[in-house]
Amino acid sequence: MRGGPLEGVRVVELTKVWAGPYVGKLLAFLGAEVIRIESLDSLDVTRTYGVKDINKAPGFQAVNPQKLSVQVDMKKPEGIKLVLDLLSKSDVVVENLRPGAVKRLGLGYDVVKAAKPDIVFVSMGMYGSEGPLSYQTGYAPCFAALGGLSLLVGHEGSAPGAMNIRYADSTFGAAAAFATVTALLHRRRTGEGQFIDVSAVESMTSMIGDTIMDFSLNGVVHECDGNLHAEMAPHGVYRCANNEWLSIAVSSEEAWRSMAKVMGQSDNALFSTHAHRKANEAALNQAVSAWTADRDVHELVELLQQNGVAAAKSQSSVDLVADPHLWSRGFYREVTDKTGQTKNIIGPSWKMSRDAEITNAAPQLGEHNAYVFGELLGLSVEQQKQFADSGVTR
Known part of the structure; x- marks a missing residue:
């Protein structure tokens, strides 16, 4: 018992x-x-x-x-x-x-x-x-x-x-x-x-019910799209300093405004709304990648999380086993x-x-x-x- x-x-x-x-x-x-x-x-x-x-x-x-x-x-x-x-x-x-x-x-x-x-x-x-x-x-x-x-x-x-x-x-x-x-x-x-x-x-x-229904109702056959997400942008994994990688998922306009502010992209009309970000997703991912490229992944995780953005280091098995949050x-x-x-x-x-x-x-x-x-x-x-x-x- x-x-x-x-x-x-x-x-x-x-x-x-x-x-x-x-x-x-x-x-x-x-x-x-x-x-x-x-x-x-x-x-x-x-x-x-x-x-x-x-x-x-x-x-x-x-x-x-x-x-x-x-x-x-x-x-x-x-x-x-x-x-x-x-x-x-x-x-x-x-x-x-x-x-x-x-x-x-x-x-x-x-x-x-x-x-x-x-x-x-x-x-x-x-x-x-x-x-x-x-x-x-x-x-x-x-x-x-x-x-x-x-x-x-x-x-x-x-x-x-x-x-x-x-x-x-x-x-x-x-x-x-x-x-x-x-x-x-x-x-x-x-x-x-x-x-x-x-x-x-x-x-x-x-x-993958949405994918199945899109095919059943509309005849659409979905193909590989990497880390793209229909309802989130940016949504991906971005290279940082020392070949570390950062996972980011922006799920709301509020989260994007916070991220755009720390990135210095607040005035960029290409990314002002979710529809704009999806339409210009390649440019968006380039901008994010340029911003993360020379930065420490741990500092970025802390910065983004403090500003309400879902972000985490892309972890190896060793990282996962050593993660203090998972242990606690x-x-x-x-x-x-x-x-x-x-x-x-x-x-x-x-x-x-x-x-x-x-x-x-x-x-x-x-x-x-x-x-x-x-x-x-x-x-x-x-x-x-x-x-x-x-x-x-x-």
Whole structure:
């Protein structure tokens, strides 16, 4: 019981790689008890990629803090029975296995609902679980490309240059987590469970709704436009002294007047209104670039922020990790693993009046077998040994 709005909610994960586990990560950060079903014979690739010790893989550590892990061989009927017993005592199950895999295992929605009528069953697939393309599977680069985002990523006038692949996984996962919380609220009000069918491609497309609608209604095909923004100008990243870069987003006339004053551009009629700035955007960006070119990025950030302009240094990974603001806001958290080793993780992107405690690092494989099989499922020590000896658990 760690507090948080989802305290007392139990989530079972049948997930792999990033998007599915990211759902469990967010729910765990909200206070839910999240249990990963794993197997040594079918390890998540994030446990094995680039490491010898499956309990110290950075990718797995990043997306699975504050979770529990049990080992069950789901190729054995006895293993499926154990999973169903656990689901009967749970509130949510999340799966992002290959299309049709949960049904072939005997863990489809109808079967799980029979064991737990008010279960919230979250199914994640590239194209969802129904329709002519539902048989297809893929990873984050596929999600971003097929959802239309990759077409828009690139310098103005250039060919698309793809995008950070983690954006697709985390956005897909966040959409599924949001739907899960909504379904839990519905269940609290009505007593009804839900089957939630989440499509990765649709999740990506929802991020560019204005672009999709412009094509649907007007036939306009948008192309790469760098950092330009229809409703903001200037909006971009500008080189400063020592090859540092400054991000600026001017979202109002008031902000522009403040920026124009410190730039010495208050009397420039070319930039007097948003419409003028958009019409003369190349000249505007040249003026901003000339102003920032020989200036210290930190001094400019302070100057612009003090004058009500959204501005920040374009940060490297090292800059982000060292950012005192992120540390002071609790964005980074210190957690401890089973061996007592402490490490830092990226914590929740929110602050709440009822925050959940986040203290545990990602689990070792099968670390919580005794708790789940003994305390939750009521198996005796002898029964647990029998399952382990027969290879159903380990």
